[in-house]
Each structure stands twice: as structure tokens, then as C-alpha cells.
Amino acid sequence: AKLPDVPAAPAGSLDELRDQARGCTRCDLYCHATQTVFGEGPPDARVMFVGEQPGDQEDLAGRPFVGPAGKVFDQVIGEVSIDRGSLYVTNAVKHFKYEPRGKRRIHQKPNMGEVRQCRWWLDLELASIKPKLVVAMGATALLALTKKKQRLEDVRGKPIALFEDRQLFVTVHPSYLLRIPDEVRQREERARFSEDMANVRRLI
Numbered sequence: 001a002k003l004p005d006v007p008a009a010p011a012g013s014l015d016e017l018r019d020q021a022r023g024c025t026r027c028d029l030y031c032h033a034t035q036t037v038f039g040e041g042p043p044d045a046r047v048m049f050v051g052e053q054p055g056d057q058e059d060l061a062g063r064p065f066v067g068p069a070g071k072v073f074d075q076v077i078g079e080v081s082i083d084r085g086s087l088y089v090t091n092a093v094k095h096f097k098y099e100p101r102g103k104r105r106i107h108q109k110p111n112m113g114e115v116r117q118c119r120w121w122l123d124l125e126l127a128s129i130k131p132k133l134v135v136a137m138g139a140t141a142l143l144a145l146t147k148k149k150q151r152l153e154d155v156r157g158k159p160i161a162l163f164e165d166r167q168l169f170v171t172v173h174p175s176y177l178l179r180i181p182d183e184v185r186q187r188e189e190r191a192r193f194s195e196d197m198a199n200v201r202r203l204i
């Protein structure tokens with residue numbers, strides 16, 4: 001049966017939503033992932049960060065941004081004095097998508113259908129938390145939050161009105177920094193990400 005793609009206002013608390021999401025079968029990713037990785041943070045957080053999807057370590061731990069990308073994230077927000085404990089941190093897609101390669105599980109990008117199905121949960125998180133500022137990290141989060149395809153560089157680094165009194169701030173995904181082979185460029189891009197986070201800090 002076709003599932004509805006616009007959720008009603010959340011009927012329960014954030015903890016109840018998290019419980020409901022444990023059994024999610026809206027797309028096929030639940031078949032191979034260990035568990036749903038729901039967002040984490042205070043139910044009244046003023047700022048919500050959105051990544052792409054859990055990685056290998058997040059899938060095992062059941063928590064967002066605890067692996068290598070999470071370490072970069074923690075470091076950079078720490079440098080600009082953003083307290084992670086005050087943030088709600090989540091992902092556009094809540095199951096790990098991967099391709100087995102020997103003993104390793106190689107991350108695969110979620111497709112449009114998976115992003116669309118998982119928007120159900122993202123929309124419920126937004127409706128429940130009502131953050132003043134939403135930070136999209138990477139193209140998948142940008143697509144999920146704006147529901148349209150646009151170039152990240154065109155909208156990066158400046159606050160955009162989402163609706164009512166909610167702002168969207170767009171930056172790169174921290175794992176992008178980890179994939180840059182050239183050290184000089186990696187340092188430059190990390191500095192740009194850090195500058196973005198400093199701007200987020202000013203908006204909080």
C-alpha cells in the first residue's frame with residue numbers, strides 16, 4: 001500500500017516518535033541495517049543539525065555522528081564553542097545504506113525514494129522540536145529539508161528563511177572533508193567549514 005508522505009502533527013512526544021521509528025519499514029533499508037538511528041538531543045533544542053544517514057559506527061551504536069565524521073563535527077563545533085549537548089542532531093535518512101565488501105560495509109548514498117520516505121520522520125522531528133535554526137550538512141540534507149534540488153554552493157553559508165520564524169543554514173557534510181586527498185585543500189575546506197560553524201554560532 002502507498003504510504004502517506006505528509007505526516008500529521010506529531011501525536012506523541014519525541015521519545016514516542018523514536019519508539020515508533022524503531023519499527024520503520026517505509027523503505028527497504030531496514031532489511032540490512034542493524035537499527036534505526038533516530039535523532040538525539042533536547043526535545044526543546046533551538047538548533048537542529050541534519051546529516052545524510054548513519055554510517056557504520058552509528059548503525060552499530062544506534063546514535064548519530066559518533067564515527068569519523070562525528071569526530072570532525074565535534075572538533076569543529078568545539079572550536080567555535082557550540083555545545084553539542086544543546087543541539088538536536090539527526091539525519092535525513094535513518095538507516096545505514098551500504099554495500100558489503102569483504103568484512104567492510106561501504107557507505108552508499110541514499111536515493112531520492114529513500115530520502116522521500118524518511119522525510120516522514122524528519123518532518124515529525126521538525127514539528128516536535130520546532131527549532132529556530134536548522135543546519136543542513138551536505139546535499140542530501142539540503143534536498144530533504146527544501147524538497148528541491150539545488151546546488152549546495154549556491155546556498156551555502158548564509159541564513160535562508162524556511163518558513164515563519166525558522167531559518168535554514170547550509171554547509172558541507174563533515175565527511176566531505178575526510179575525503180579530500182590533498183592536505184592543503186583539506187585544511188582550506190576545514191577552515192571554511194569552521195567559518196560556517198562560527199556563523200551558525202552567531203545565529204544561535
Ligand code: URA
Pocket residue numbers: 051052053054055058063064065066067069070091173175
Ligand atoms: N554521516 C552522517 O550523515 N550521519 C551520521 O550520523 C554519520 C555520518
